[in-house]
Amino acid sequence: MSAEAVRGLVLNIQHFCTDDGPGIRTNVFLKFCSLHCKWCSNPESIGPKPEIAYDSRKCIGAKACGRCLKAPAPEGAFYVVEGEDTVRVNWDLAHEAGGELAALCPAGAISLFGRSMTVDEVLQEVEQDGTFYRESGGGITLSGGECLLQPDFSAALLREARNRGISTAIETAGNVPWEFMEKVLHHVDVMLHDHKLTDPVRHKLWTGADNSRILANFKKAYETFPDTKFIARTPLIPGVNDDEEHIRAVLAFIRPHANVVDYQLLPYHRFGASKYGFLGKVYELQDFSPPAQETLERLRAIIAESFGRAPAL
Ligand code: SF4
CATH class of the missing domain: 3.20.20.70 (Aldolase class I)
Structure with missing residues (x-):
């Protein structure tokens, strides 16, 4: 190389x-x-690895979007609490997520560092x-x-x-x-x-x-x-x-x-x-x-x- x-x-x-x-x-x-x-x-x-970041202020909501909830892996990294619409994050799982997760968010609420x-x-x-x-x-x-x-x-x-x-x-x-x-x-x-x-x-x-x-x-x-x-x-x-x-x-x-x-x-x-x-x-x-x-x-x-x-x- x-x-x-x-x-x-x-x-x-x-x-x-x-x-x-x-x-x-x-x-x-x-x-x-x-x-x-x-x-x-x-x-x-x-x-040492690329990291997911999440800004809840930019999330357009699970009902209007919800793409991160349907992402195949890691399951459960993003979730909603009953009665709420804004997505929440399970950071232990989200830190394992790849850049694909950031790419699928249409609102720029999820981004990738690195x-x-x-x-x-x-x-x-x-x-x-x-x-x-x-x-x-x-x-x-x-x-x-x-x-x-x-x-x-x-x-x-x-x-x-x-x-x-x-x-x-x-x-x-x-x-x-x-x-x-x-x-x-x-x-x-x-x-x-x-x-x-x-x-x-x-x-x-x-x-x-x-x-x-x-x-x-x-x-x-x-x-x-x-x-x-x-x-x-x-x-x-x-x-x-x-x-x-x-x-x-x-x-x-x-x-x-x-x-x-x-x-x-x-x-x-x-x-x-x-x-x-x-x-x-x-x-x-x-x-x-x-x-x-x-x-x-x-x-x-x-x-x-x-x-x-x-x-x-
Ligand atoms: S993909 Fe982005 S905008 Fe859509 S629900 Fe998830 S965090 Fe919100």
Whole structure:
């Protein structure tokens, strides 16, 4: 099989992104993640397989339609309660459903997250933005999910992107075997990587895994790939990691490495909260709010001082 024909499970391709690497970028989101961050805004990206989602507000009703109730398999995934017309979901069964179920819904109430694509298919879409890359210094960014959990596909995609003159970046949480990261990093110009929490016990509490492998991978990456640019990032969650101690610990970790060129704070937001319900999942941070502007400015000033530049706005 040629490298261009390698297949990956792609969640979404987003155009004209400006937050995930230099210039204007096309973000390719891959499915599957090894962390379960409680603040995750892409819950549809976590599972390793395509996933059904259901928005009951769009269902036109069992009497008017009812196609999902007659779908052959899995039986009972969609059902109605006596006296009601809107369809309900048995999520244990629905998660086993294939894309056919989404295709038969005429109202778009049932959708499928995740589609198998070749390197060539992805790049055909990415290359539509070529003019913007050339004018802005942008390129392709692989994100997720965790793009390094599909190392063969990610490496083949980024290698071919470079062959076609497209600059490459990845966005990773780093919780993968080192061999996966190494394989992909050979083809990466910029790696954006998360330092979510310093304390390993709290890291496990909030993300589902401790940070020992992540930190070992990052250190090895800085040292093994001196020509790659690394940008550290922290999704800033009030009451979880918005403290000076964490920010200073990250700076102590990254500043000895000249190829870590920036450290960015990403303020918590709730944009993905509604998606949890569509997937039959529960969003645990209902009571959380974005960090205060004063906190952001104070922490960004600490970072700016460390890098010897003016604070980011
Ligand atoms: S197929 Fe779609 S619109 Fe029709 S009953 Fe099922 S969920 Fe509702």
